[in-house]
Amino acid sequence: MRRVAIAGVGMTKFGEEWTRGFRDMLIEAGTRALADCNLHGEEIDAIYVGTMAPGSLVGQEHVGALVADSMGLTPVPATRVEAACASGGVALRTGYMAVASGMHDCVVVGGVEKMTDTPGNEVASALGGAGDQEWELFMGATFPAIYALMARRHMHEYGTTEEQLASVAVKNHSNASKNKHAHFQNEITIETVMGSKYIASPLKLFDCSPITDGAAAAVLMPLEKAKKYTEQPIEIVASAQASDAIALHSRESMSALKSTQVAARKAYEMAKLSPKDIDVVEVHDCFTIAEVMAIEDLGFFKKGEGAKASYEGRTALNSEISVNTSGGLKGCGHPVGATGVKQAVEIVWQLRGKADGRQVKDCEIGMTHNVGGSGATAVVHIMRKA
Numbered sequence: 155m156r157r158v159a160i161a162g163v164g165m166t167k168f169g170e171e172w173t174r175g176f177r178d179m180l181i182e183a184g185t186r187a188l189a190d191c192n193l194h195g196e197e198i199d200a201i202y203v204g205t206m207a208p209g210s211l212v213g214q215e216h217v218g219a220l221v222a223d224s225m226g227l228t229p230v231p232a233t234r235v236e237a238a239c240a241s242g243g244v245a246l247r248t249g250y251m252a253v254a255s256g257m258h259d260c261v262v263v264g265g266v267e268k269m270t271d272t273p274g275n276e277v278a279s280a281l282g283g284a285g286d287q288e289w290e291l292f293m294g295a296t297f298p299a300i301y302a303l304m305a306r307r308h309m310h311e312y313g314t315t316e317e318q319l320a321s322v323a324v325k326n327h328s329n330a331s332k333n334k335h336a337h338f339q340n341e342i343t344i345e346t347v348m349g350s351k352y353i354a355s356p357l358k359l360f361d362c363s364p365i366t367d368g369a370a371a372a373v374l375m376p377l378e379k380a381k382k383y384t385e386q387p388i389e390i391v392a393s394a395q396a397s398d399a400i401a402l403h404s405r406e407s408m409s410a411l412k413s414t415q416v417a418a419r420k421a422y423e424m425a426k427l428s429p430k431d432i433d434v435v436e437v438h439d440c441f442t443i444a445e446v447m448a449i450e451d452l453g454f455f456k457k458g459e460g461a462k463a464s465y466e467g468r469t470a471l472n473s474e475i476s477v478n479t480s481g482g483l484k485g486c487g488h489p490v491g492a493t494g495v496k497q498a499v500e501i502v503w504q505l506r507g508k509a510d511g512r513q514v515k516d517c518e519i520g521m522t523h524n525v526g527g528s529g530a531t532a533v534v535h536i537m538r539k540a
Contacts (some may be wrong), residue, residue: 155254159380159387159540161373162191163499168368168487176212176268177224179369182223183492184264187371191383192411195225201232201256204245204265205491210280211272221264236282239263239440242370242494243395243524243533249374250393250535259376265495266369277365281490284527286401297440298362300402300528302354305443307408309356312458314446316356320347321465323360323484324441329471330481332511337487339368359441366487367509370495372502377540387504391427392536394420400530413532414451414523421534422453426521429453432536434504434514435475436497438525439482448523449477452534476514494524498535505539 164186174182180203188195203221210216218232235245242265249263269277280290285300307316324344330336342360350359373383380387383386396416401403406412422428429452439445439453446460455463456474461470469477480486480500483493501520503509519538527530 156256157377157389158250158253158374159377159389159516160498160537161375161383161387162187162193162370163379163502164190165335165370165496166368167335168366168489171367175209176266177220179268179367180221180264180266181224183266183369183371184221184262186508187262187373191373193260193373193383195227196376197260198227198230198262199260201227201230201253201262201264201373202245202248203232203495204235204241205267206236206238206241207283208268211277212268216416236527237513237531238526239438240494240524240526240531240533241491242496243522244494244531244534246372246494246498246535247393247395247533250390253374253376259379261374262371263374263495264369264371267489267491268367269365269489270367274365289401289403298354298357301441301443302357304408304447305356308443308446311339311409314461316348317344318343318461318465319356319361319369319442322377322439322445323347325464325470326439326478326482326485328512329479329512330485333481333486336485337364338481338485340453347484357441357443363440363483363488364415366489367485368489368492368496368514370492370499372495372498381540387540388502388505388537389540390535390537394419394424394427395531395533396420398530400527402528405529409447410457411447411451411525411529411532413529414448414525417532417534418452420466421536427535427536431519432475432521433517433519434501435477435521435523436480436482436500437477439478439484440488440525442484444525445478445482452521452523471512479509479512479514494522494533497522497524501537505537
């Protein structure tokens with residue numbers, strides 16, 4: 155396989171974007187990524203865009219064609235990628251494989267979701283389709299309830315507390331407050347989290363990521379070609395994906411994601427690295443318990459110690475391992491199809507030394523971790539300075 159690098163990145167501000175539509179955000183993110191590496195449209199071989207539920211949320215299907223048309227890039231082949239909340243990460247992996255295989259020399263990967271124009275109950279129903287529709291959603295088990303079950307099991311097995319979970323939200327809001335692209339730019343306290351209303355006990359309002367609009371994009375090329383377009387290409391040294399049962403009741407464990415563990419192991423093997431080599435990681439923290447399980451399943455902390463590590467500040471900026479410097483899904487926001495690509499954008503900025511106000515010191519190697527549903531899909535990428 156050829157060595158693959160990210161040459162350019164771009165994203166919109168995440169948040170409640172009442173004046174911009176689905177297509178507007180795609181155009182903005184894609185244009186910024188192309189401008190970041192001085193790339194012209196005629197040089198693009200293919201486009202892959204991750205989005206989860208545009209048909210349900212905004213009535214738009216055939217998103218690949220929409221992207222090519224809206225950006226004036228026809229007849230470039232453009233393909234939609236869907237893997238629930240991991241759509242962006244899987245789109246990135248698809249683009250990576252296209253370039254690594256030699257099929258294409260220049261690929262644009264995008265991720266987008268427009269969520270806030272849709273009533274909350276309809277959003278919940280659309281997102282619920284990422285689980286087992288027949289045995290979970292139909293029975294009333296939306297994702298806050300499913301992750302609440304995970305949290306309860308983690309508490310039962312390891313003694314995790316609600317205050318420890320709250321510390322995840324506090325840290326991610328702190329990082330988001332330093333990120334101009336973030337949905338939430340306010341710091342909070344553990345008391346703020348603990349005082350918020352329960353959504354699905356033990357998860358409270360501030361344990362949950364928001365409904366968000368946004369888009370992100372990245373330009374992928376063979377490493378040697380990327381060096382001609384940017385002075386700071388970021389090499390993707392590993393890309394791995396794994397699956398698990400779609401329904402929580404069919405899993406081996408309710409307090410761990412096997413898909414994450416398998417994808418992480420494959421990524422470390424591919425990159426010839428270990429968890430101790432990672433300087434910064436963007437993990438899928440759709441709920442605070444999700445970040446706790448992620449940092450355990452990725453190997454940064456032993457099983458059962460993730461919540462304690464967060465509470466002790468060992469995942470804060472420039473600590474033992476810098477986790478979710480963008481603010482994560484919790485602070486930066488979670489436009490589901492865009493999240494996996496946004497994670498890559500943040501890691502590129504960190505490795506380039508351009509994460510203003512939240513820069514990880516002496517940052518050389520970064521990781522992204524994107525999850526679909528409650529863990530049926532997990533995709534992990536490792537990147538480093540070229």
